Amino acid sequence: MARPADGLKVVSANRLDSGAVVWLAADDQWQHHIAVASVFEGATAEAALERAKASAATGVVVDPSLIDVTLENGAPRAVRPRERIRSLGPSVRADLGVQAGRRQ
Amino acid sequence: MSHLQAGHYQYDEIDRRFLTERVEQFRRQVERRIAGELSEAEFRPIRLMNGLYLQLHAYMLRVAVPYGVLSSAQLRQLASIGRQYDRGYGHFTTRQNLQFNWIKLVDVPAILNDLAKVDMHAIQTSGNCIRNVTTDQFAGAAADEVVDPRVYAEIIRQWSTLHPEFTFLPRKFKIAITGATTDRAAIAIHDVGIRARALGQGAVGFDIFVGGGLGRSPFLAKSLRAELPQADLLAYLEAILRIYNQYGRRDNIYKARIKILVHEVGIDALREQIDAEFERIRGPKYRLDPEIVESIRAHFASPPFEDLPAKSPAFEAALARDAVFARWAEINTVAHRQAGYAAVTISLKPPGGIPGDATSDQMDAVADLAERFSFGELRVTHEQNLVLAHVRRDDLRALWQELGKHGLDTANAGLIGDIIACPGLDYCALASARSISLAQQISARFADPEQQHLIGELKIKMSGCINACGHHHVGHIGVLGVDKHGVETYQITVGGSAADDAVLGAVVGPAVGYDEVVAKIGRLVDAYLELRAPGERFVDTVARLGVKAFREKAYGTAA
Ligand code: SF4
Numbered sequence: 001m002a003r004p005a006d007g008l009k010v011v012s013a014n015r016l017d018s019g020a021v022v023w024l025a026a027d028d029q030w031q032h033h034i035a036v037a038s039v040f041e042g043a044t045a046e047a048a049l050e051r052a053k054a055s056a057a058t059g060v061v062v063d064p065s066l067i068d069v070t071l072e073n074g075a076p077r078a079v080r081p082r083e084r085i086r087s088l089g090p091s092v093r094a095d096l097g098v099q100a101g102r103r104q
Numbered sequence: 105m106s107h108l109q110a111g112h113y114q115y116d117e118i119d120r121r122f123l124t125e126r127v128e129q130f131r132r133q134v135e136r137r138i139a140g141e142l143s144e145a146e147f148r149p150i151r152l153m154n155g156l157y158l159q160l161h162a163y164m165l166r167v168a169v170p171y172g173v174l175s176s177a178q179l180r181q182l183a184s185i186g187r188q189y190d191r192g193y194g195h196f197t198t199r200q201n202l203q204f205n206w207i208k209l210v211d212v213p214a215i216l217n218d219l220a221k222v223d224m225h226a227i228q229t230s231g232n233c234i235r236n237v238t239t240d241q242f243a244g245a246a247a248d249e250v251v252d253p254r255v256y257a258e259i260i261r262q263w264s265t266l267h268p269e270f271t272f273l274p275r276k277f278k279i280a281i282t283g284a285t286t287d288r289a290a291i292a293i294h295d296v297g298i299r300a301r302a303l304g305q306g307a308v309g310f311d312i313f314v315g316g317g318l319g320r321s322p323f324l325a326k327s328l329r330a331e332l333p334q335a336d337l338l339a340y341l342e343a344i345l346r347i348y349n350q351y352g353r354r355d356n357i358y359k360a361r362i363k364i365l366v367h368e369v370g371i372d373a374l375r376e377q378i379d380a381e382f383e384r385i386r387g388p389k390y391r392l393d394p395e396i397v398e399s400i401r402a403h404f405a406s407p408p409f410e411d412l413p414a415k416s417p418a419f420e421a422a423l424a425r426d427a428v429f430a431r432w433a434e435i436n437t438v439a440h441r442q443a444g445y446a447a448v449t450i451s452l453k454p455p456g457g458i459p460g461d462a463t464s465d466q467m468d469a470v471a472d473l474a475e476r477f478s479f480g481e482l483r484v485t486h487e488q489n490l491v492l493a494h495v496r497r498d499d500l501r502a503l504w505q506e507l508g509k510h511g512l513d514t515a516n517a518g519l520i521g522d523i524i525a526c527p528g529l530d531y532c533a534l535a536s537a538r539s540i541s542l543a544q545q546i547s548a549r550f551a552d553p554e555q556q557h558l559i560g561e562l563k564i565k566m567s568g569c570i571n572a573c574g575h576h577h578v579g580h581i582g583v584l585g586v587d588k589h590g591v592e593t594y595q596i597t598v599g600g601s602a603a604d605d606a607v608l609g610a611v612v613g614p615a616v617g618y619d620e621v622v623a624k625i626g627r628l629v630d631a632y633l634e635l636r637a638p639g640e641r642f643v644d645t646v647a648r649l650g651v652k653a654f655r656e657k658a659y660g661t662a663a
Binding site for chain 2: 079080082097
């Protein structure tokens with residue numbers, strides 16, 4: 001069972017083929033930037049997670065989960081350090097990951 | 105294969121055919137996973153059996169480096185894989201293995217194929233099986249070596265690889281072996297620790313320790329058996345594993361390691377069980393035939409050393425005229441059993457650098473230098489450095505100059521800048537907090553060689569979570585990252601050691617936030633400099649005065 005949704009959420013997963021971090025965005029497309037992720041609240045978050053699990057079942061992504069976010073200038077930003085690092089890339093290698101303009 | 109030589113176990117055709125078949129098997133499994141024929145639940149255990157994890161940013165492939173020994177050709181292949189399939193670097197771990205951080209699932213069959221070409225793989229680097237056996241990085245070289253542990257590490261590798269009975273143990277199982285008077289293999293913190301000894305008249309025997317391990321419930325290994333004869337090594341290990349397999353706590357992952365069995369049952373009761381099983385199975389099937397031992401020993405025969413005088417005039421002259429070189433030589437080389445040679449630690453800990461990381465270019469450079477200066481063979485240390493084990497003293501300065509061209513000449517082996525740090529929250533899916541960036545700040549803060557020298561031996565070990573891959577419990581200063589309501593918080597311990605004086609560190613004060621760790625360590629070091637008696641290392645001063653004296657200095661008496 002997913003934990004009860006409270007506050008703002010986005011859905012994240014890793015792509016099966018590359019392992020890259022992805023975020024559920026408009027039209028339920030998986031995107032590489034958290035900034036374009038769709039933000040959900042309450043029951044809509046649970047519903048989005050269910051759709052993500054269906055996507056996982058077809059082998060596009062693995063391990064989808066709900067991630068706590070806040071809005072910064074209208075764009076979602078992960079609350080926990082773990083998800084912030086996932087959304088950007090290693091804090092010790094600014095040349096790698098999404099923070100460096102890479103897709104992974 | 106042409107790249108293999110003395111000091112390196114050589115695969116035979118059967119080994120190679122097995123590896124090729126295994127790669128093809130995994131290729132088909134990946135295809136079936138991508139095609140949707142296998143679910144993630146079905147595929148996950150398969151990929152883990154091939155050393156493939158899903159981490160924060162991508163897949164991570166953990167490549168086995170048996171007892172930390174690599175040929176130049178193997179290191180070049182790792183460099184090439186790093187360049188072609190990763191981001192041009194790899195990370196050497198406390199299990200003497202190498203991890204690639206940015207691997208795509210679809211590339212893994214090709215990578216495993218490349219590894220197989222140089223007799224390497226990623227099997228048994230994950231899962232509840234017997235993991236890579238680790239040993240002294242100066243094996244076959246150290247002046248204080250009594251028995252070459254690589255011979256027995258290789259025997260244990262062969263025995264434990266794909267052992268049908270021990271593929272699904274209650275939990276993972278780690279073995280370390282040393283054959284020197286000084287333990288550099290940290291045998292006290294392993295599920296089984298082995299000290300190989302000379303028993304007189306050419307006989308080799310083993311002192312066996314069991315139940316060491318860190319993680320959530322840290323324990324030091326207890327003495328199980330002294331002077332086990334060579335012929336009984338595998339029978340006895342088999343007996344230990346069988347008893348563990350039978351009685352280990354499969355019901356609770358936190359209690360599944362053999363250390364908990366030792367703790368709950370008691371070492372004497374466990375010994376009784378193991379001895380009974382040993383007596384039952386002891387016999388021709390498990391007897392380690394001296395001829396087999398000798399045939400494996402032949403693989404680890406000494407390289408063709410030159411007959412050299414103990415003193416090298418070229419080296420002595422270089423020491424006299426170049427103080428920077430002299431410092432590196434003092435700190436990063438150790439005495440060799442062969443006159444005129446030294447074993448060299450190549451530090452992967454430049455000030456402000458990421459502990460254990462090496463770029464593909466650096467790996468290529470070290471492979472070349474190993475070929476030029478150390479018979480084409482090198483080692484990975486559990487402290488996340490590299491070693492060239494057999495360098496002529498005459499060549500040390502030339503080697504040092506070459507290392508300098510690649511940023512590999514840091515003189516800090518065993519000093520405060522030589523920090524063990526696990527990948528932590530920057531890469532690891534299990535992490536609670538960052539560890540690398542703190543290590544970078546500490547090594548940068550103490551970059552001054554004079555200051556490092558003044559402080560002397562000080563081993564800082566950092567883990568990003570309770571799993572303790574960074575061995576924090578046995579750090580002279582240990583740092584453990586915890587997640588306190590979403591905030592990275594750190595528990596600092598002092599007084600631990602993984603060496604012959606093995607002891608678990610004690611918590612020195614209340615946990616602190618990320619921004620306070622470096623300052624706290626600075627205060628602990630200041631306290632040591634103030635309190636130490638002549639000749640005392642940090643860990644000696646803690647042992648003499650107790651944790652309280654350090655707590656008062658670093659946290660104030662009220663803490
Ligand atoms: S100690 Fe924890 S954070 Fe560090 S590598 Fe191990 S599991 Fe990951």
